[in-house]
Amino acid sequence: MAQNEKITINDIARRTGLSKGTVDRVLHNRxxxxxxxxxxxxxxxxxxxxxxNVYASLLAKGKKxxxxxLIPASEPGSFWELAASGIGRGVDPxxxxxxxxxxxxxxxxxxxxxxxxxxxxxxxxxxxxxxAPLFQGETEVFTGKLAESGIPYCFIDSRPDxxxxxxxxxxxxxxxxxxxxxxLTRERNIRGALIVRVRRDRYQQSDPTVNRRAGFLDYxxxxxxxCKIDNVFVDPNDPxxxxxxxxxxxxxxxxxxxxxxxxxxxxxxxxxxxAHPDPDxxxxxxxxxxxxxxxxxxxxVSVLIGQRPDEQVRLAIEALAEHALLGKVPPRKDHFMxxxxxxxxxxxxx
Amino acid sequence: MAQNEKITINDIARRTGLSKGTVDRVLHNRxxxxxxxxxxxxxxxxxxxxxxNVYASLLAKGKKxxxxxLIPASEPGSFWELAASGIGRGVDPxxxxxxxxxxxxxxxxxxxxxxxxxxxxxxxxxxxxxxAPLFQGETEVFTGKLAESGIPYCFIDSRPDxxxxxxxxxxxxxxxxxxxxxxLTRERNIRGALIVRVRRDRYQQSDPTVNRRAGFLDYxxxxxxxCKIDNVFVDPNDPxxxxxxxxxxxxxxxxxxxxxxxxxxxxxxxxxxxAHPDPDxxxxxxxxxxxxxxxxxxxxVSVLIGQRPDEQVRLAIEALAEHALLGKVPPRKDHFMxxxxxxxxxxxxx
DNA sequence: TTCAATTCCGTGCACGGTAACGGAATTATT
DNA sequence: AATAATTCCGTTACCGTGCACGGAATTGAA
Numbered sequence: 001m002a003q004n005e006k007i008t009i010n011d012i013a014r015r016t017g018l019s020k021g022t023v024d025r026v027l028h029n030r031x032x033x034x035x036x037x038x039x040x041x042x043x044x045x046x047x048x049x050x051x052x053n054v055y056a057s058l059l060a061k062g063k064k065x066x067x068x069x070l071i072p073a074s075e076p077g078s079f080w081e082l083a084a085s086g087i088g089r090g091v092d093p094x095x096x097x098x099x100x101x102x103x104x105x106x107x108x109x110x111x112x113x114x115x116x117x118x119x120x121x122x123x124x125x126x127x128x129x130x131x132a133p134l135f136q137g138e139t140e141v142f143t144g145k146l147a148e149s150g151i152p153y154c155f156i157d158s159r160p161d162x163x164x165x166x167x168x169x170x171x172x173x174x175x176x177x178x179x180x181x182x183x184l185t186r187e188r189n190i191r192g193a194l195i196v197r198v199r200r201d202r203y204q205q206s207d208p209t210v211n212r213r214a215g216f217l218d219y220x221x222x223x224x225x226x227c228k229i230d231n232v233f234v235d236p237n238d239p240x241x242x243x244x245x246x247x248x249x250x251x252x253x254x255x256x257x258x259x260x261x262x263x264x265x266x267x268x269x270x271x272x273x274x275a276h277p278d279p280d281x282x283x284x285x286x287x288x289x290x291x292x293x294x295x296x297x298x299x300x301v302s303v304l305i306g307q308r309p310d311e312q313v314r315l316a317i318e319a320l321a322e323h324a325l326l327g328k329v330p331p332r333k334d335h336f337m338x339x340x341x342x343x344x345x346x347x348x349x350x
Numbered sequence: 351m352a353q354n355e356k357i358t359i360n361d362i363a364r365r366t367g368l369s370k371g372t373v374d375r376v377l378h379n380r381x382x383x384x385x386x387x388x389x390x391x392x393x394x395x396x397x398x399x400x401x402x403n404v405y406a407s408l409l410a411k412g413k414k415x416x417x418x419x420l421i422p423a424s425e426p427g428s429f430w431e432l433a434a435s436g437i438g439r440g441v442d443p444x445x446x447x448x449x450x451x452x453x454x455x456x457x458x459x460x461x462x463x464x465x466x467x468x469x470x471x472x473x474x475x476x477x478x479x480x481x482a483p484l485f486q487g488e489t490e491v492f493t494g495k496l497a498e499s500g501i502p503y504c505f506i507d508s509r510p511d512x513x514x515x516x517x518x519x520x521x522x523x524x525x526x527x528x529x530x531x532x533x534l535t536r537e538r539n540i541r542g543a544l545i546v547r548v549r550r551d552r553y554q555q556s557d558p559t560v561n562r563r564a565g566f567l568d569y570x571x572x573x574x575x576x577c578k579i580d581n582v583f584v585d586p587n588d589p590x591x592x593x594x595x596x597x598x599x600x601x602x603x604x605x606x607x608x609x610x611x612x613x614x615x616x617x618x619x620x621x622x623x624x625a626h627p628d629p630d631x632x633x634x635x636x637x638x639x640x641x642x643x644x645x646x647x648x649x650x651v652s653v654l655i656g657q658r659p660d661e662q663v664r665l666a667i668e669a670l671a672e673h674a675l676l677g678k679v680p681p682r683k684d685h686f687m688x689x690x691x692x693x694x695x696x697x698x699x700x
Numbered sequence: 701t702t703c704a705a706t707t708c709c710g711t712g713c714a715c716g717g718t719a720a721c722g723g724a725a726t727t728a729t730t
Numbered sequence: 731a732a733t734a735a736t737t738c739c740g741t742t743a744c745c746g747t748g749c750a751c752g753g754a755a756t757t758g759a760a
């Protein structure tokens with residue numbers, strides 16, 4: 001494959017009668033070049049269509065690009081563990097291109113640990129940052145600092161109203177509630193559905209669950225207005241409480257069958273569900289945690305809606321890498337990812 | 351970020367008392383090295399955990415790696431157009447790493463054009479080949495030649511029984527028929543279903559459709575043994591014929607409602623479906639062609655099962671790139687990809 | 701006009717690896 | 731033992747960029 005000869009800065013130097021040192025100064029516009037020479041060089045660059053040789057550049061400055069990934073610590077079986085798995089995966093070709101992604105974990109329930117992680121990130125002087133905006137105010141403070149330092153950043157999972165980010169990768173949250181409702185209501189005349197929420201929701205509402213619930217309720221309003229919809233609250237750390245809560249509710253409301261949760265914790269209901277089998281009940285939850293997928297396999301959960309958090313992380317890293325390496329800016333800012341419908345028949349290869 | 355110092359071939363040269371020329375010869379085992387020196391070098395390499403610097407290597411040999419993608423010409427709106435779109439996308443970080451993927455299209459109905467494309471690929475001396483085994487015999491001949499030349503290759507879409515490939519990326523075909531049946535039979539007592547096949551199937555059975563049909567029939571046998579299942583054959587190039595065929599069948603069998611196709615051509619049925627709306631009818635097809643997705647949006651098709659052909663191509667290219675650049679061999683050979691369930695509620699962001 | 705201060709630019713080494721070339725050391729041949 | 735043939739290995743010139751250093755050219759001040 002005889003490519004058309006790649007042109008180098010030497011070619012440009014020769015063409016302009018200048019030296020490669022000067023051409024280099026122009027390319028990285030770090031001054032010390034007369035206006036006349038500058039323009040002449042730029043002209044020839046455009047004319048010949050010069051493109052820098054990435055390996056040579058990388059080799060010369062011997063610098064690896066660091067992409068910091070600022071997400072909650074990945075406790076085993078948690079949603080953020082899935083996200084974290086996107087850091088290593090699929091990034092190998094990029095590693096070869098001189099990009100290294102490094103996680104900066106923090107405790108998602110402790111704002112102080114978030115602040116500490118942010119400080120560490122700034123200290124590491126990364127070429128880019130991937131983060132999930134869990135703490136709204138603090139996130140704003142941090143991204144402000146990033147902007148000051150000229151460090152680009154991408155959001156995943158959710159997205160604040162600000163505007164300075166390079167790109168966002170996440171599920172369309174409102175629509176996912178809609179989809180969820182459609183999967184729950186296969187039958188025409190659904191009588192009732194129960195929304196199970198974790199107790200924390202009452203105080204600290206997370207963006208994803210709020211939006212999903214909104215989409216869900218709108219769908220039901222449009223398509224099943226007569227359906228009774230109830231809410232119960234449970235404590236994730238109290239399995240017995242969950243069991244008795246469900247027992248209590250369903251003994252009072254035998255006409256209600258279907259169950260939905262808008263966070264990733266549907267697996268918490270498995271003990272009760274397994275103890276009260278009902279082939280006509282539909283149970284819909286979110287996210288492909290291992291425990292959730294197991295529940296899908298044994299039939300206690302009907303459908304999971306997945307969003308591939310690992311892909312979100314990977315794409316965000318890629319976007320930042322391309323920005324760092326080639327100066328590329330993604331054509332769109334907001335990338336709403338596909339919502340995967342998981343059933344027992346397609347969960348195996350997920 | 352002060353990394354632990356990267357060790358270079360110079361370090362190894364110093365440690366062994368040899369020169370970097372010798373170390374290089376060992377690394378690429380191109381002979382002219384005494385057994386003793388060879389082993390000494392290998393020992394130190396292991397000891398220090400040497401890893402070659404990819405950019406330096408790439409820069410020095412100034413060679414781009416070529417990955418040939420041997421798939422049918424991407425006619426607009428066809429399945430292979432989707433696959434071809436994976437060639438450019440997401441490969442950018444790899445382009446930076448010195449890998450270029452180039453399509454070698456051929457006519458999927460003309461074995462001669464396939465042979466010609468194969469010849470071109472061999473001539474181009476690629477570092478790897480991605481191909482879909484449409485012509486069984488000829489594919490075997492070609493992969494034999496690749497093996498002779500030591501060129502690794504990956505299959506996508508489908509996979510022959512041979513064993514020399516580096517990796518395979520595709521949908522689990524049999525299981526996809528199973529999934530398809532589950533999506534078709536939401537209701538308990540389904541009366542009948544119609545399988546629409548393209549006429550060519552009778553003579554040249556493609557692997558994917560055969561396997562899908564097998565999975566479908568097995569599911570029905572297990573879960574809905576009383577369901578009547580019929581087959582009709584249509585000619586893709588004769589829209590009127592399709593219309594009258596369906597008209598004819600359904601006037602004779604009003605009790606049958608649901609329709610399924612195992613190739614990517616479900617969109618061929620849209621004119622008839624649109625003219626005969628039925629809210630209780632379920633129509634399931636495969637692959638996210640634009641025409642199919644449009645049918646999903648307007649409600650004529652209920653569910654599509656997608657396999658992300660672009661991802662398959664991308665992953666195959668990546669695997670070959672890693673092999674070429676770093677000598678990595680994928681841990682598994684067979685990668686069965688997730689089957690996406692598409693409905694009108696999640697088709698937008700696909 | 702002369703010398704100092706800027707501004708601008710060329711030179712040359714480094715980055716880590718590749719591969720051609722030729723020479724030293726070893727072995728084979730007469 | 732002398733010469734030829736091998737085997738083995740070191741040297742060296744790249745690949746295209748980045749960047750420090752120093753010097754030439756230009757401008758300013760005296």
